[in-house]
Amino acid sequence: MFQLVYISKAKNRLSEPDLLKMMASFRSRNTTNGITGLLLYDGKGTFIQLLEGELNAVQDLYSCICKDPRHERINKLHEQTVEKxxxxxxxxxxxxxxxxxxVEHEGLSEFLNQENGFDYLKQNPEFSIQLLHYFRQC
Ligand SMILES: Cc1cc2nc3c(=O)[nH]c(=O)nc-3n(C[C@H](O)[C@H](O)[C@H](O)COP(=O)(O)O)c2cc1C
Known part of the structure; x- marks a missing residue:
């Protein structure tokens, strides 16, 4: 199993219906491709996504994601082989x-108050990983 975490910035402001529509299509493709994971959105354009699955499936998806015109500034933060x-x-x-x-997660309100959440995450990559782990339990 392989895991990859990246952050990116939406090119345009995304409405709730836009996001829900995107998620429905991602989930259906992920079922086919054996991908699981979590996508976090800060409401101001910053995405944090963890992808997991077979190495090839994750790498293929990540290269599609890197070419996706809906976002930019795609930065890989972390990748690793995992047991499960x-x-x-x-x-x-x-x-x-x-x-x-x-909002009781330490640092979440501070992050949400940042003028530029994307730059904050780029400088604090371990905070993205913490958030992904935290929201796994919610
Ligand atoms: C922030 C973001 C997250 C995405 N996550 C996924 C995902 O989990 N699964 C997926 O199949 N596509 C995801 N996509 C869409 C892919 O970039 C791409 O549009 C999709 O895989 C179809 O690719 P294709 O049109 O080249 O076949 C995501 C796109 C964005 C902008």
Missing amino acids: RLFAQWQMGFKRLDTCDI
């Missing part, structure tokens, strides 16, 4: 950080 999936039940979980009820 972290998100086995999630064809692609989705959490919008700005409207979620759970």
